[in-house]
Amino acid sequence: MKGKILIFTLVILSLGASAQTKTDPEKKLKELGITLKKPPTPIANYVPAVQVGKMVYLSGQGPIKDDGELIKGKVGAEITLEQAQEAARLAGIRLLEALKGQIGDLNKVKRIVKVLGMVNAVPTFDQQPKVINGFSDFMVEVFGQNGKHARSAVGVGSLPSNIPVEIEMIVELK
Numbered sequence: 001m002k003g004k005i006l007i008f009t010l011v012i013l014s015l016g017a018s019a020q021t022k023t024d025p026e027k028k029l030k031e032l033g034i035t036l037k038k039p040p041t042p043i044a045n046y047v048p049a050v051q052v053g054k055m056v057y058l059s060g061q062g063p064i065k066d067d068g069e070l071i072k073g074k075v076g077a078e079i080t081l082e083q084a085q086e087a088a089r090l091a092g093i094r095l096l097e098a099l100k101g102q103i104g105d106l107n108k109v110k111r112i113v114k115v116l117g118m119v120n121a122v123p124t125f126d127q128q129p130k131v132i133n134g135f136s137d138f139m140v141e142v143f144g145q146n147g148k149h150a151r152s153a154v155g156v157g158s159l160p161s162n163i164p165v166e167i168e169m170i171v172e173l174k
Contacts, residue, residue, distance in 0.1 A: 023143055023144035023145075023146060024107060025096075025106040025107060025109065025142045025143050026105065026106050026107060028141070028142050028143075029096075029106075029142060032141070032142075034093060036093070036096055036097045036100050037097055038097070038101065039094075039097045039098040039100075039101035040061075040064060040094065040097070040098075042059070043160070046059055047059065048061075048098035048101065048102070049098050049099060049101070049102035051102060051103070051173075054110070054172055054173045054174075055113075055170060055171070055172055055173070056099060056102055056103065056170070056171045056172075056173065057168075057170055058095050058098050058099060058102075058168055058169050058170070058171065059098070059168060060116075060118070060166040060167060060168040061091050061094035061095045061098060061166065061167060061168070062087075062091055062094070062159065062160070062161070062163035062165065062166050062167075063086075063087035063088070063090035063091050063094070063163060063164065063165060064090065064094055065090065070161055070163055071083075071087045071090065071163060071164060072161060072162045072163060072164070073162065073164055074120055074121060074122055074162070074164065075119055075120060075121040075122070075125055075131060075164050075165075076121050076122035076124065076125035077122050079164045081127055081130060081131065083164070084119065084131040084134070084164050084165060085130070085131055085133060085134030086134060087131075087134070087163070087164045087165045088117065088131055088132055088133070088134030088135040088138075088165045088167060089134045089135060089137075089138045091135060091165055091166065091167040092134075092135045092138040092139060092167065093138075095167060095168075095169055096142070099171060103173065106142075108173050108174055109143060109146065109171055109172075109173060109174070110146065110171075110172045110173055110174045111143070111146040111147070111148075111149070111171070111172050112139050112143060112146065112147050112148070112149040112169060112170075112171055113149055113150065113169075113170045113171060113172050114149055114150045114151070114169065114170040115132070115135065115136065115139075115149050115150070115151040115152070115167060115168070115169045115170075116151075116152050116154075116167065116168050116169075117131070117132030117135060117151065117152065117153040117154070117165060117166075117167045118154055118155075118156045118159060118165065118166045118167070119131045119132070119153065119154065119155050119156065119164065119165055120155075120156055120157075120158055120159040120162065120163060120164050120165065120166075121155045121156075121164075123155075123157075125155060126155075128153040128154060128155050129153045131153065131164075131165060132151065132153040132165070132167070135165075135167050136148075136149070136151060149169070
């Protein structure tokens with residue numbers, strides 16, 4: 001009986017593991033009504049992504065709306081927590097554009113490994129992790145469990161063009 005229970009348990013665990021890896025981020029983005037565009041041109045002397053072996057290191061991206069406009073403002077002054085969370089989600093879309101521009105198909109992603117989220121906030125603002133949850137929740141929505149990542153969320157005194165968030169990430173490929 002113990003042997004049958006062990007085999008049954010292993011089968012159930014393997015089914016759960018295979019379901020996790022079957023997440024199709026390209027399909028999920030379509031379901032969400034998100035069309036990834038060509039990655040934005042860098043505003044300085046850098047590239048949007050560098051691939052080293054199976055790792056892709058993505059430069060920081062900010063919240064650019066679909067019309068090309070930057071979201072601007074300091075969190076805790078001109079930008080609310082909710083607006084900052086949406087800005088973090090938009091930065092996530094821009095990062096996926098850069099990633100897709102580098103690798104061609106998001107189904108090549110094994111997992112999101114590490115994220116650094118920077119929040120341009122007033123000195124008394126202390127909810128940086130809640131802001132970056134706008135990004136993290138989006139990655140899990142798109143990649144399932146493979147979107148969960150290690151993360152740092154920090155407050156900064158300013159960001160380029162007065163954007164409220166800038167996020168960079170490291171991704172492992174299959």
